[in-house]
Amino acid sequence: MNAPASTPTGALAGIKVLDLSRVLAGPWCTQMLADLGADVVKVERPVAGDDTRHWGPPFLKDGAGNDTREASYFTACNRNKRSITVDMAQPEGQALLRRMAAQADVVVENFKVGGLAQYGLDYESLKALNPRLIYCSITGFGQDGPYAERAGYDLMVQAMCGLMSITGHADEAPGGGPLKVGVAVVDVFTGLYASNAILAALNARDNAHGGSGQGQYIDMALLDVGMAVLANQASGFLATGQAPGRAGNIHPSLAPYQDFATADGNVLLAIGNDGQFARFCAAIGQEGWAQDARFATNTARVHNRAALLALMQPVMRLRTTAQWISLLEDKAVPCGPINDVAQAFDDPQVRHRGIRKELPREAGDGIAQVATVANPMRLSATPVSYRSAPPALGQHTEAVLAELGLDAAAVADLRRKGVI
Structure with missing residues (x-):
């Protein structure tokens, strides 16, 4: 062969x-x-x-x-x-x-x-x-x-x-x-x-x-x-005996890791570690969020998700989706649009x-x-x-x-x- x-x-x-x-x-x-x-x-x-x-x-x-x-x-x-x-x-x-x-x-x-x-x-x-x-x-x-x-x-x-x-x-x-x-x-x-x-x-x-x-x-x-x-959802159940529920686009073990309303639509933030969160906070002039004990670690952010979202959601509406992507893409903060299928096929990276x-x-x-x-x-x-x-x-x-x-x-x- x-x-x-x-x-x-x-x-x-x-x-x-x-x-x-x-x-x-x-x-x-x-x-x-x-x-x-x-x-x-x-x-x-x-x-x-x-x-x-x-x-x-x-x-x-x-x-x-x-x-x-x-x-x-x-x-x-x-x-x-x-x-x-x-x-x-x-x-x-x-x-x-x-x-x-x-x-x-x-x-x-x-x-x-x-x-x-x-x-x-x-x-x-x-x-x-x-x-x-x-x-x-x-x-x-x-x-x-x-x-x-x-x-x-x-x-x-x-x-x-x-x-x-x-x-x-x-x-x-x-x-x-x-x-x-x-x-x-x-x-x-x-x-x-x-x-x-x-x-x-x-x-x-x-x-x-x-x-x-x-x-x-x-x-x-x-x-x-x-x-x-079921991957991590199954392992979470096996570890705790608690069946996970539905939470829309929120990640059960990470925060902030979800979609946000912007000035003209929606944007996806996928912050997976504390360094990314700190860089996000610096980019928007809110360095204090990363030092706040409620948000300094991912585990803390998950436990205090409601308080974090109450702070973030008004800020995310101040810029358009394109402006957020432009602001964050060179700062190693995962951020992107929520495309439909036609937009996905027209994406420059997909075409490349x-x-x-x-x-x-x-x-x-x-x-x-x-x-x-x-x-x-x-x-x-x-x-x-x-x-x-x-x-x-x-x-x-x-x-x-x-x-x-x-x-x-x-x-x-x-x-x-x-x-x-």
């Missing part, structure tokens, strides 16, 4: 992934692997495809600027993949997928517990064909336990794991009540954890210093991930880093190119690549089946039968 330095390849070049997942968590995982150079073949249902192809509006636009039938949601997590259509309910479709799994390094699926056994596509069946196979199952609640048979969705898990209970304003505040995060973060985090687990399993199999040569099974559950990403990527779509479906968001991993020797736009449904079926050894007549017969 190693290539000469003069011809750099992705870190996962040579790794073959059979992607039987759909919606977000599984596809996010496999896009991560694809970005790193793996050959990911996405298997979709004939005609319908992945559910998210229809989750619109918004939809992709054709060359004339008109809406197509393909939802933009799909493009968030299916870059750099090849799409084939296979009806796994048919025996010939199952046989095709088993042949592909026999040649794959990784299978990722998010069917219900035990759902693929009837097709001979479960781990034990495929392990018998390919002992080196790494097989990752993603479900709502895991492969065992009282909830194992339940369907699991991001919103449900955000509610169950406690994330919604700490997101939003307090009940007594205007607009108070539990809220979901604005992105399906449990799905996204599950995809990230799953890709990490797969990389660990590949290393355990192939490591030159004692690799087993054997694959393994990975059981990923959205609920497990939801609990894990090339976060928006335009990828050509060569599927003959009227969509010339698709905009996607760059992968944030910047590797110096084996950089992320942007080889292809999220594919049209079944765009690569013929090419992938030809790699399996099927000739044009065999592919045409499968298409006639509705297998592909």
